[in-house]
Amino acid sequence: MVSLLDVARAAHVSKMTVSRVLNHPDQVSPEIIADVQQVIAELGYVQNRAGRALANNRHYNIAFILLDDINEIEPYYAHLLMHLTDELRHAGYTLEMRHDRNFDLTNVDGFLVSGARGSDFELLQSLTVPVVIYGTEPGIPSVDIDNKAGTQLATNALLDAGYARLIYLGIDMSEPFAINREVGYRDAMLTAGRTTEIYHLPNDEHAAQAFLADLNLCGNTGIVAATDRLGLGALRAGRSQGLTVPTDLGIVGFDGIYIHQLAELPLTTIQQPLATIAQHMVALLMKQLAGETVTSVYVVPELLHGATTA
Amino acid sequence: MVSLLDVARAAHVSKMTVSRVLNHPDQVSPEIIADVQQVIAELGYVQNRAGRALANNRHYNIAFILLDDINEIEPYYAHLLMHLTDELRHAGYTLEMRHDRNFDLTNVDGFLVSGARGSDFELLQSLTVPVVIYGTEPGIPSVDIDNKAGTQLATNALLDAGYARLIYLGIDMSEPFAINREVGYRDAMLTAGRTTEIYHLPNDEHAAQAFLADLNLCGNTGIVAATDRLGLGALRAGRSQGLTVPTDLGIVGFDGIYIHQLAELPLTTIQQPLATIAQHMVALLMKQLAGETVTSVYVVPELLHGATTA
DNA sequence: TTGTACGCGTTATCAT
DNA sequence: ATGATAACGCGTACAA
Numbered sequence: 001m002v003s004l005l006d007v008a009r010a011a012h013v014s015k016m017t018v019s020r021v022l023n024h025p026d027q028v029s030p031e032i033i034a035d036v037q038q039v040i041a042e043l044g045y046v047q048n049r050a051g052r053a054l055a056n057n058r059h060y061n062i063a064f065i066l067l068d069d070i071n072e073i074e075p076y077y078a079h080l081l082m083h084l085t086d087e088l089r090h091a092g093y094t095l096e097m098r099h100d101r102n103f104d105l106t107n108v109d110g111f112l113v114s115g116a117r118g119s120d121f122e123l124l125q126s127l128t129v130p131v132v133i134y135g136t137e138p139g140i141p142s143v144d145i146d147n148k149a150g151t152q153l154a155t156n157a158l159l160d161a162g163y164a165r166l167i168y169l170g171i172d173m174s175e176p177f178a179i180n181r182e183v184g185y186r187d188a189m190l191t192a193g194r195t196t197e198i199y200h201l202p203n204d205e206h207a208a209q210a211f212l213a214d215l216n217l218c219g220n221t222g223i224v225a226a227t228d229r230l231g232l233g234a235l236r237a238g239r240s241q242g243l244t245v246p247t248d249l250g251i252v253g254f255d256g257i258y259i260h261q262l263a264e265l266p267l268t269t270i271q272q273p274l275a276t277i278a279q280h281m282v283a284l285l286m287k288q289l290a291g292e293t294v295t296s297v298y299v300v301p302e303l304l305h306g307a308t309t310a
Numbered sequence: 311m312v313s314l315l316d317v318a319r320a321a322h323v324s325k326m327t328v329s330r331v332l333n334h335p336d337q338v339s340p341e342i343i344a345d346v347q348q349v350i351a352e353l354g355y356v357q358n359r360a361g362r363a364l365a366n367n368r369h370y371n372i373a374f375i376l377l378d379d380i381n382e383i384e385p386y387y388a389h390l391l392m393h394l395t396d397e398l399r400h401a402g403y404t405l406e407m408r409h410d411r412n413f414d415l416t417n418v419d420g421f422l423v424s425g426a427r428g429s430d431f432e433l434l435q436s437l438t439v440p441v442v443i444y445g446t447e448p449g450i451p452s453v454d455i456d457n458k459a460g461t462q463l464a465t466n467a468l469l470d471a472g473y474a475r476l477i478y479l480g481i482d483m484s485e486p487f488a489i490n491r492e493v494g495y496r497d498a499m500l501t502a503g504r505t506t507e508i509y510h511l512p513n514d515e516h517a518a519q520a521f522l523a524d525l526n527l528c529g530n531t532g533i534v535a536a537t538d539r540l541g542l543g544a545l546r547a548g549r550s551q552g553l554t555v556p557t558d559l560g561i562v563g564f565d566g567i568y569i570h571q572l573a574e575l576p577l578t579t580i581q582q583p584l585a586t587i588a589q590h591m592v593a594l595l596m597k598q599l600a601g602e603t604v605t606s607v608y609v610v611p612e613l614l615h616g617a618t619t620a
Numbered sequence: 621t622t623g624t625a626c627g628c629g630t631t632a633t634c635a636t
Numbered sequence: 637a638t639g640a641t642a643a644c645g646c647g648t649a650c651a652a
Binding site: 001003004015016019023047048050051053054055056 | 645647648
């Protein structure tokens, strides 16, 4: 491997001059910068991260910790990961994948965390390196979509479409996002002077389908689903009961990365803007690495119009 | 951060003794090993990878390069990634995520590659560090499922079920896996003395559904689908034509990580054994790092019985 | 503006 | 079986 010294010799300067060209070009004369850069290109020199890490006490490496169970990983995590990889690379950092609770900070400059639950938060809060979580937790810098605004959007879309009955299909409320999504529906309904109708199910399309089959939907009904999985189940329940979507039955899902496209009809959904989320996550991390204090960011999602709303 | 020196001082030994306890415990007396390990535990010492990298000219870091387009990433890549992360960690390595064609080998000991296409292979072959690809390419150590065996399994399952007509729904043949899957169907049909019926479509459930709607399926038909997406489309086409699955129409998909579960009926499918694949990929990489030469590995997939076959 | 000396944490080598 | 020393590649502090 070609080292700084190799470049220095080839360019007839000292190591430090080459180092400065890379890190403090303002301190080097223009001609030498040009020379050195040419040699760097010719030799295909790439900085050795280990040497840099040792000298700077930085590792240029961020651990992305995906704590969700491997069998419950939703497809959109792959997208979040890709975007985070891009953003970190752009910022000069590397993304190291982890999916255990190894918060060892000897070889990383910070953590990006997804899928953290109750007991993880204390741990994260006690860390001495920057942390950004995907989700919501007071006291920890985080990026999340505004889940409440999302279901408000969904609910209002169905209200505007004029459905007589407007049901919320929710999931287990142990996670903040589930609570906020339900609150969004409640608020929108309250504001519209409408009566809420809320059910909680496991996040499973078969469960939703079975549940709605028993509920006897009778047309002119809108469903705000807490997830696309539930929305998918609602779509199937409606169709198997002979309802026409979206005329008799309107559905808005939530997440919008993969499932909504696989449905029999493309689901109208509230889409997670994962590229934007990744940008904010990395930006918050970089600010912390620069010594700034940061506050959490909430991104307002958008309604992605499919075929399950008019 | 606590360093080797800190441990050495606390244990009243030299740095080298601590290093040996970690790397060559056979060269250290049992009592000292015990002492040092205790101190390591007390102080929470973790090896600094940068120091190690510099001393050993190894980085203990493997780049996983996911070359597929971000919009075409199938959900099962997330699973492969998780398993690779586990396997590498178990082998003492770190997984660095990349998804560009950055094959810079200054900071990495090897590459795991998925989604490589034509021109990538020459590049990969010219690298001086170990490479293992997920897929098939002569001259490059690789791990892949035996796609041909997979569709043979699928075809035989439908032959055994006694369907009168047995169609293959294939995709664009530009990728080796697509060719092999088709060959598996052909072979199984030939062996059974049956006539083949093959169609090529884009890998899209809507396309498959539309295509089969025109084909006028008339019952007692089996479909070997090259992917679960196509299998999903076949299922929908059959149901919308009033066929009973699996009585009138039998379907076997391929991949079996996510889509097959989301279908209206759980798809019978040929499942990618991703944990096994990850194990082999990392094993092949480690062997190369140890200086051995390796040959590619093919894993025979299994039929996962769903509700679309009897 | 450019160069020299030293140290970051670790391990191989050589010495004891 | 254990310790001293040098070296890996880079950047900071200081010197010129």
